[in-house]
Amino acid sequence: MTHRQLQLVLLSGVVIALAILPRVITDVYMLNVLVLTLMYAALSQSWNILGGYCGQISLGHALYFGVGAYATSVFYASFGITPWLGALAGGVISMLLALGLGYPCFRLKGHYFSIATIVIAEIGLLLVHNWDAVGGALGIQWPIGPDSWVTLQFARDKAPYVYLALGLFVITWLVTYWIEDSRWGFWWRAVKDNPEAAESLGVEVFRSKMAAAALSAFFTALGGGFYAAFVSYIDPESVMTFRFSLLFALPAVLGGIGTLWGPLVGAAVLIPLTEITRSYMGGSGNGLDLIIYGALIMIISLAKPEGILSLFHRNAKPDARP
Amino acid sequence: MIISRRAALIGAATTGVLPVSKLLAQGTQEVVIGAIYPMSGSNAQVGVDARHALETAAEIINTANAIDLPTAKAAGLPGLGGAKVRLVFADHQADPQKGRAEAERLITQDKVCSIVGAFHSSVSNTVSVACERYAVPYMCADSSSPSLHRRNLKFFFRPAAHDETFSKGMFDFLDAQRAAGKKIETLALFYEDTIFGTDSSNTQRKLAQERGYKVTADIKYRANSPSLTAEVQQLKTANADVLLPSSYTTDAILLVKTMGELGYKPKNIVAQAAGFSEKAVFDAVGDKLDGLISRASFSLDMAAKRPSISYVNDKFKARAGRDLNDNTSRQFMALLILADAINRAKSLEGEKIRAALAATNIPGSETIMPWAKVHFGPDGQNPDADPVLIQYLGGKWVTVAPKDVAVAVAKWPMNP
Amino acid sequence: MTLQAFLQVLASGLLMGLLYALIAVGLSLIFGLMDVVNFAHGEFLMVAMYATFGLWLATSLDPVVLMPAVTALMFVLGALAYFGVVRFAMRARTNVGMVQIFATFGLAVLIQGLAQFFFSPDYRSIPKSWLGGKTLDIAGVFLPLPQVFGGLISLLAFAGLYLLMDRTDFGKALEATREDQGAVALVGIDRNRVFALGWGLGVALVGLAGVVLAIFYYIHPHVGGPFALIAYVVVALGGFGSVFGALAAGLIVGVIEALAATVLPPAMKSIAVYLLYLGVVFVRPSGLFGRL
Structure with a gap:
C-alpha cells in the first residue's frame, strides 16, 4: 500500500469512528463541541489551502465565512430557498469576491498581504453592520420550523449537524488530498517556498494564488452557511469579526500548517479546550479560563512550532514532499 | 459533585410523581436556576454585577426576610416544601452560539428548571429559542430589544420594559x-x-x-x-x-x-x-x-415609599460595593418573579412553571421597581413596566x- | 461645515494621530529588528494603563510624574516577554511567522485574563489629574491638554528614537542586527541582548502612550484591541520597520479618520482609513517609507 492509499484508509477509519460517535455520546453539550470541532477542522482545512499550501497568510477569512452565512440566511429567511442552495450561492459569491480581491492583493507580500486581508474583512464587517437590507446590526433570525433536512433545522437533535460538519470536513479533506498530488499542489508549494524561483521555472505564480484563494474562499463560505443554519440566528458581530479569521488559521498552525491532518488535529485540541475552559470555569467571571486558554495556546505553539502532528512522525517536515 | 448531581436528577425525575412532603423527607430538593451572562470580554463587568444581583436575590429567597417582596418572607420556597434556590452561572462572551450552547448544557447537564439572562439581545435571541425547544422558561431580565417578544415563543418572559x-x-x-x-x-x-x-x-x-x-x-x-x-x-x-x-x-x-x-x-x-x-x-x-x-427601570429614592428597596440595596451593596442600578435591579427582580412562579407551580417542570408565570399577578408595590404591576401578555411581555x-x-x-x-x-x- | 469646525476636526485628528504613531512605533521597531509581528501589542498598552492607574491609586502622584516609573516597568516587561516567549518562538524551524503570531496571540489572551483576574472587569479611570479635563481654547479651536501633552511626548519620543538609532552604539547594534542576523554573532554582538533591549524599548514606547491614554481614557482589560488594530494599519502604511514611516502614517490615519467621520456616516469612518491603506500598498507594496 502506498503512502497515499494509507491516507485514504486512515480517513475512512476516522470518518467511521466520528460517524458512530453521536450514537455513543448522547450529551447535547458534548455533541455541540463535536460539531464545532469538525466545523473548525473543515474551515481550517479550507484556510490551509491558501495559507498552508500556497503560503499566503490570510487573516481575513471571516469575510468569506460571513458572506456564506449571510447569503444562506438571506436566501432562506427572505425567499425560503433551502440552505443547501443558499450555501452554494454564498460559496460562488465568495469565490468571485476572492478572485476580485486577489487581483490587487496578490501583488502584496508577507505582512503587507496579511494586514490587507484583515483590513478588507473589517471593511466587509462595517458594510454589513450598516446595511439595513440584510438586517444591519439586528442580524437575521431564521424562522422557527419543524425538523427537516431541507431547511437544516433540528430542534434538539445535534447528530444531523455532526454529520453535516463531518461531511464538510471530508469534502475539504478530499480536495486537499487531491491537490497534494496534482499539478496545482506542486505549483502552490513552489510558490510558497520561493516565488521567484517558481516563476523562473515556469510556474504561473499569480494564477496559482488566485486558484488557491478561490477554492479556499468557496469552502469557507460553505462553512459559513452551515454555521448560520446551525445557530439559526446571525448578526455581523457573531460571524464576521476578526476572531473568526484567527480561529480558522489557528487549528492548522497548531496541528501542522500545510499538512493533510494538521487542521483536524489542531481543531481537536483547540476547540474542546476553548469550550470546556469557558463552560466549566468561565461562569466565575474572574478570567481564569482566559489565563489557561491563553497560556496553552502559547505553550503549544512554542513547544511544537511544526505543529502537534510532528509528535507522530519524527522527521516529517510539513513541506517535505518532493 | 457526582452524588449531588445524581440527587438532583432523582429529584427532577420524581417531582411529577411524589407529593412534596415525600421529597422534603429525602432532603434533596433544590431549585436549580441557570444564569447566562457575559463573564469575560468587553462587557464582563455587566456579568459580574449580574452575578451579585442574582446572588442577592437568591439570598433573599432562601432566607426569611421581613420585607414585602415575592418569596422573601419564608426561607426557601414554601410551595416546594422550603426548597432552596441554587444558581448556576455560565459565560456567553457576547456570542449567540456560545449562549445557546451554555443554555443547552445548563438544561441537560445541570437540569436547571429555568434560565435567566442575558444582557445582549443577540444572545437572548438564541438562548430563548433553545429554552423553547426544551420547554424551559426563559426569564429575559435585561435584554431590551423589542423584537424579542415578537417571535411567538411560549417560554419567553420579560418583566421589564423594552426599548x-x-x-x-x-x-x-x-x-x-x-x-x-x-x-x-x-x-x-x-x-x-x-x-x-x-x-x-x-x-x-x-x-x-x-x-x-x-x-x-x-x-x-x-x-x-x-x-x-x-x-x-x-x-x-x-x-x-x-x-x-x-x-x-x-x-x-x-x-x-x-x-x-x-x-x-x-x-x-x-x-x-x-x-x-x-x-x-x-x-x-x-x-x-x-x-x-x-x-x-429603577430609582433609589423610591425607598422612602418602599422600605424593601433600601433593604435590598444594602444587601446588594455589601456584595458588589455599589448601589443597584438599571440593570442590576432588573436582574434582581427577574429572579424573584421567577421564584414566585416556581413557588406557585409547586413543581420544577417547565410546563407548570410556564403556566404559573403566565398567571403571574404581582402588584407594583411588591417589587423594587416603579412598575404598575407584573403580569405577562400572551407574548410574554409585561405591558405595565413603565420606566x-x-x-x-x-x-x-x-x-x-x-x-x-x-x-x-x-x-x-x-x-x- | 464652518472653517472653525474644520480646523477643530483637523487639530483633533493630528493630536490623535501623534498618539497613534506613538502606539505604533514600538510595534514597528520590534518588527524592523527581528521580523516579528507582536499580536500582544494592544495588551501591553492596556498593562501600561493599569500600571499608571495602580500607581496613581497607591501613591496619588500625578500620572505625569509616574511616567518614568511606568515606562521603566514596561521596559522590563518587554525584555521579559522576549526572554520568556519570543526567544522560543524564533527558534522554530518552519513557519516562524505563524508561530510568532500565535505565541503572541496566546500571550495577549493570557494578559487579558490576568488583568481581569487582578483588576476585575470594572471600567476604571483617573478622575482627577493635573491635565485631565483641561483644554486650551485657541480662537474657538479646542486643544485638550492631555492630548497636547501626549503629542509632545510622542514628538519627543520620535526625536529621541532618531538620536538613539543614529548616534549611539546601541542604535548601530540594532541596525547591524537588522541588516544581517547571522553576521552579528561574528562581530561579537550578543544577539539575545540586542533583541531583548529592542523589545524593552518597543514596549516602553507603548508604555508612554499608555500613561497618556490613562489620563483621558477609560481603562479595562479589553481596551487595547481597537488601538492595536489601528497600530497594525499604521505600521504597515508607514512601512514595516520604518520609524519615520510610523510617525507620518500615524498622523495621516488620525486626520483621515477624523475627517472621514464628517463625510461618511461616523460608524463607517474606519473604512476610509482601511481604503487608504489598500490604496497606498496597491501602488507602493511596501508602504509609504518601507523597504522590501
Whole structure:
C-alpha cells in the first residue's frame, strides 16, 4: 500500500469512528463541541489551502465565512430557498469576491498581504453592520420550523449537524488530498517556498494564488452557511469579526500548517479546550479560563512550532514532499 | 459533585410523581436556576454585577426576610416544601452560539428548571429559542430589544420594559416639559451601531416625527471607537435642545470627556440609561453630568415609599460595593418573579412553571421597581413596566417623572 | 461645515494621530529588528494603563510624574516577554511567522485574563489629574491638554528614537542586527541582548502612550484591541520597520479618520482609513517609507 492509499484508509477509519460517535455520546453539550470541532477542522482545512499550501497568510477569512452565512440566511429567511442552495450561492459569491480581491492583493507580500486581508474583512464587517437590507446590526433570525433536512433545522437533535460538519470536513479533506498530488499542489508549494524561483521555472505564480484563494474562499463560505443554519440566528458581530479569521488559521498552525491532518488535529485540541475552559470555569467571571486558554495556546505553539502532528512522525517536515 | 448531581436528577425525575412532603423527607430538593451572562470580554463587568444581583436575590429567597417582596418572607420556597434556590452561572462572551450552547448544557447537564439572562439581545435571541425547544422558561431580565417578544415563543418572559416603552417614557417626559412652557424643538440622536443603538434610535426617530420634534443630528457611531471627536463636533454644531444618547459605559465616558474637551455643554441630556446608569461613568465624569436625565427601570429614592428597596440595596451593596442600578435591579427582580412562579407551580417542570408565570399577578408595590404591576401578555411581555425618569443632581439620583412618582421637579435646562 | 469646525476636526485628528504613531512605533521597531509581528501589542498598552492607574491609586502622584516609573516597568516587561516567549518562538524551524503570531496571540489572551483576574472587569479611570479635563481654547479651536501633552511626548519620543538609532552604539547594534542576523554573532554582538533591549524599548514606547491614554481614557482589560488594530494599519502604511514611516502614517490615519467621520456616516469612518491603506500598498507594496 502506498503512502497515499494509507491516507485514504486512515480517513475512512476516522470518518467511521466520528460517524458512530453521536450514537455513543448522547450529551447535547458534548455533541455541540463535536460539531464545532469538525466545523473548525473543515474551515481550517479550507484556510490551509491558501495559507498552508500556497503560503499566503490570510487573516481575513471571516469575510468569506460571513458572506456564506449571510447569503444562506438571506436566501432562506427572505425567499425560503433551502440552505443547501443558499450555501452554494454564498460559496460562488465568495469565490468571485476572492478572485476580485486577489487581483490587487496578490501583488502584496508577507505582512503587507496579511494586514490587507484583515483590513478588507473589517471593511466587509462595517458594510454589513450598516446595511439595513440584510438586517444591519439586528442580524437575521431564521424562522422557527419543524425538523427537516431541507431547511437544516433540528430542534434538539445535534447528530444531523455532526454529520453535516463531518461531511464538510471530508469534502475539504478530499480536495486537499487531491491537490497534494496534482499539478496545482506542486505549483502552490513552489510558490510558497520561493516565488521567484517558481516563476523562473515556469510556474504561473499569480494564477496559482488566485486558484488557491478561490477554492479556499468557496469552502469557507460553505462553512459559513452551515454555521448560520446551525445557530439559526446571525448578526455581523457573531460571524464576521476578526476572531473568526484567527480561529480558522489557528487549528492548522497548531496541528501542522500545510499538512493533510494538521487542521483536524489542531481543531481537536483547540476547540474542546476553548469550550470546556469557558463552560466549566468561565461562569466565575474572574478570567481564569482566559489565563489557561491563553497560556496553552502559547505553550503549544512554542513547544511544537511544526505543529502537534510532528509528535507522530519524527522527521516529517510539513513541506517535505518532493 | 457526582452524588449531588445524581440527587438532583432523582429529584427532577420524581417531582411529577411524589407529593412534596415525600421529597422534603429525602432532603434533596433544590431549585436549580441557570444564569447566562457575559463573564469575560468587553462587557464582563455587566456579568459580574449580574452575578451579585442574582446572588442577592437568591439570598433573599432562601432566607426569611421581613420585607414585602415575592418569596422573601419564608426561607426557601414554601410551595416546594422550603426548597432552596441554587444558581448556576455560565459565560456567553457576547456570542449567540456560545449562549445557546451554555443554555443547552445548563438544561441537560445541570437540569436547571429555568434560565435567566442575558444582557445582549443577540444572545437572548438564541438562548430563548433553545429554552423553547426544551420547554424551559426563559426569564429575559435585561435584554431590551423589542423584537424579542415578537417571535411567538411560549417560554419567553420579560418583566421589564423594552426599548420602545423606554423611548416612549422619554418622549412623554419631553412632551410634559414642552407643555410646561419649556422650549424643546430640536433633538440630537447619538447611538452605537449595535442592536441596542439601532432599536433605540429607530423608536426615537419615529416618536420625534410623530410628536413634532426636529432631529438636527442623527449620529450612529462605532461602539468602542478610540476617538469620538469628529462625532462630538457634529453634536456641537447641531447644538440641539436635547441630546439623546444610547451608549454603553465605555462610549458614555468618552462622549462626556470629549464634549468637555471641545467646550460643548449640551443644553439637556436625556439618556437611554445603559452606560448612563453605571457607576463607572459617574466616577469618571460625574462632575460634568450634573442635571443629566436618564430613563430608568429603577430609582433609589423610591425607598422612602418602599422600605424593601433600601433593604435590598444594602444587601446588594455589601456584595458588589455599589448601589443597584438599571440593570442590576432588573436582574434582581427577574429572579424573584421567577421564584414566585416556581413557588406557585409547586413543581420544577417547565410546563407548570410556564403556566404559573403566565398567571403571574404581582402588584407594583411588591417589587423594587416603579412598575404598575407584573403580569405577562400572551407574548410574554409585561405591558405595565413603565420606566421613570431620574435626574443626576448633586451626586444623587432624583425621580423627576412621571408625575405620580416624581419626588422633585426636573432642573431644566441642564446647562443654561 | 464652518472653517472653525474644520480646523477643530483637523487639530483633533493630528493630536490623535501623534498618539497613534506613538502606539505604533514600538510595534514597528520590534518588527524592523527581528521580523516579528507582536499580536500582544494592544495588551501591553492596556498593562501600561493599569500600571499608571495602580500607581496613581497607591501613591496619588500625578500620572505625569509616574511616567518614568511606568515606562521603566514596561521596559522590563518587554525584555521579559522576549526572554520568556519570543526567544522560543524564533527558534522554530518552519513557519516562524505563524508561530510568532500565535505565541503572541496566546500571550495577549493570557494578559487579558490576568488583568481581569487582578483588576476585575470594572471600567476604571483617573478622575482627577493635573491635565485631565483641561483644554486650551485657541480662537474657538479646542486643544485638550492631555492630548497636547501626549503629542509632545510622542514628538519627543520620535526625536529621541532618531538620536538613539543614529548616534549611539546601541542604535548601530540594532541596525547591524537588522541588516544581517547571522553576521552579528561574528562581530561579537550578543544577539539575545540586542533583541531583548529592542523589545524593552518597543514596549516602553507603548508604555508612554499608555500613561497618556490613562489620563483621558477609560481603562479595562479589553481596551487595547481597537488601538492595536489601528497600530497594525499604521505600521504597515508607514512601512514595516520604518520609524519615520510610523510617525507620518500615524498622523495621516488620525486626520483621515477624523475627517472621514464628517463625510461618511461616523460608524463607517474606519473604512476610509482601511481604503487608504489598500490604496497606498496597491501602488507602493511596501508602504509609504518601507523597504522590501
